[in-house]
Amino acid sequence: MGITDSELEKIKEQAFKDFEEYINPMKVRTLNQAGIHLMEGKREGASVWDLTGKKYIDCQTGSGIMNVGRHNSEIINALKSALDSLDIGVFLFFSKQKADLAKKLAEITPGEDLSCTVFGVGGGEAIDTAIKLARGYTMKTEVIYTEKAYHGHTGFALSAIGRDGYREPFEPLIPGFKMVPYNDLEAVKATITDETAAIIVETIQGEGGINIPGDEYLPGLRKLCDEHEICLILDEIQTGMGRTGKMFGCEHWDVVPDIMTLAKSLGGGIYPISATIYRKELQDFFIPHPFIHLSTFGGSDLGCVVGLATIDYIQKNNLCEHAAVMGERFKQGFTTLTQQYPDLLLEVRQKGLMIGLQYTNESIGPRMTKKFADRGLLAVYAGTDSSVCRIMPSLVISDGEVDKVLEIIEDSMKELSGEKGIGQED
Numbered sequence: 001m002g003i004t005d006s007e008l009e010k011i012k013e014q015a016f017k018d019f020e021e022y023i024n025p026m027k028v029r030t031l032n033q034a035g036i037h038l039m040e041g042k043r044e045g046a047s048v049w050d051l052t053g054k055k056y057i058d059c060q061t062g063s064g065i066m067n068v069g070r071h072n073s074e075i076i077n078a079l080k081s082a083l084d085s086l087d088i089g090v091f092l093f094f095s096k097q098k099a100d101l102a103k104k105l106a107e108i109t110p111g112e113d114l115s116c117t118v119f120g121v122g123g124g125e126a127i128d129t130a131i132k133l134a135r136g137y138t139m140k141t142e143v144i145y146t147e148k149a150y151h152g153h154t155g156f157a158l159s160a161i162g163r164d165g166y167r168e169p170f171e172p173l174i175p176g177f178k179m180v181p182y183n184d185l186e187a188v189k190a191t192i193t194d195e196t197a198a199i200i201v202e203t204i205q206g207e208g209g210i211n212i213p214g215d216e217y218l219p220g221l222r223k224l225c226d227e228h229e230i231c232l233i234l235d236e237i238q239t240g241m242g243r244t245g246k247m248f249g250c251e252h253w254d255v256v257p258d259i260m261t262l263a264k265s266l267g268g269g270i271y272p273i274s275a276t277i278y279r280k281e282l283q284d285f286f287i288p289h290p291f292i293h294l295s296t297f298g299g300s301d302l303g304c305v306v307g308l309a310t311i312d313y314i315q316k317n318n319l320c321e322h323a324a325v326m327g328e329r330f331k332q333g334f335t336t337l338t339q340q341y342p343d344l345l346l347e348v349r350q351k352g353l354m355i356g357l358q359y360t361n362e363s364i365g366p367r368m369t370k371k372f373a374d375r376g377l378l379a380v381y382a383g384t385d386s387s388v389c390r391i392m393p394s395l396v397i398s399d400g401e402v403d404k405v406l407e408i409i410e411d412s413m414k415e416l417s418g419e420k421g422i423g424q425e426d
């Protein structure tokens, strides 16, 4: 006999209690307040099921970990068969898996120059490596980063986060970091000094509320970096791996950075791995210091197998093109919704399947997230701005699923626009 619904409900409630007791009580309370009482059970394609069986279309996807879909069986099979003969490998030694993935990354990244890789485990680590490399190579110390930026919570990455709440409890952070507004070339120009080693930006800001730069911005940063011998670091941790309708976000603007970071979807939603990919010239830094940056689990042999299988899956299934087509389908629906609900929806910012719904005020984000969850859609407001909801489904999402998401959003807006307090801050 299988487990009954009421037994599953009990298992779920006990796990919530244990999470509260042993992990983080405020996380449980905050997510519950946003109407997310989900405990992930089955996962498949563009959807996830609660432990008790309720299905959700997943438009949260850990902000872009699941580009190849949830619990992708091809990636799982690649990992399973690798487990027959491999373990994580010893980071000090050579392996075919590491070499193959680094070579593949050199092939798929734009331009001829991005050809060398340092592997890591997570995104913050990839950013730390990028900043270390920029400082070490240029022998300069200053790093320009942007307001509302999100690069992770490790040392150098945290110093480049553009949100006070994440930084202040840990100050003083690493010196030499200077914040400027995003999408503002003049501010960057005014901040550059002879000591500037790097400019770091997300190609499109994710956590900061899906902020898409103007067409001049990234080419302008590239030019400034060339003129002043500064490393341009593009954080493609959310925008990479097909999310925006191209393999990498920077391809929309024909800009090749000196250093690019990848993480999240490089691991296919199955196994953690990150990469800091850099121009060959920067190798000079490693010549006297081949062991200056080490990561025991970074670029493990198993992680590299998964990374290769993930890239292969994206290419073979034309997921970049599919993301662009599904993005257009969303765009049409959102154009109508913006006209229908101007009291709720101010604008939609979008590149492919990286979508931000800009609500008219901050109280709407949590209320909409709850209404979405009630109707079987997971879509959560941005970490640094609750007036923006991020829609970032798996790239395998189908026409029918896009239409269902739009239907849920429309129903939720209809209900909310009938409620009191719209157009006012809480």
Ligand SMILES: Cc1ncc(COP(=O)(O)O)c(C=O)c1O
Binding pocket: 063, 122, 123, 124, 125, 127, 150, 151, 152, 153, 202, 206, 207, 235, 236, 237, 238, 263, 264
């Ligand atoms: C753009 C960006 N950079 C860096 C990171 C940090 O990645 P991780 O959480 O794997 O350290 C994130 C995580 O959300 C991110 O969105």
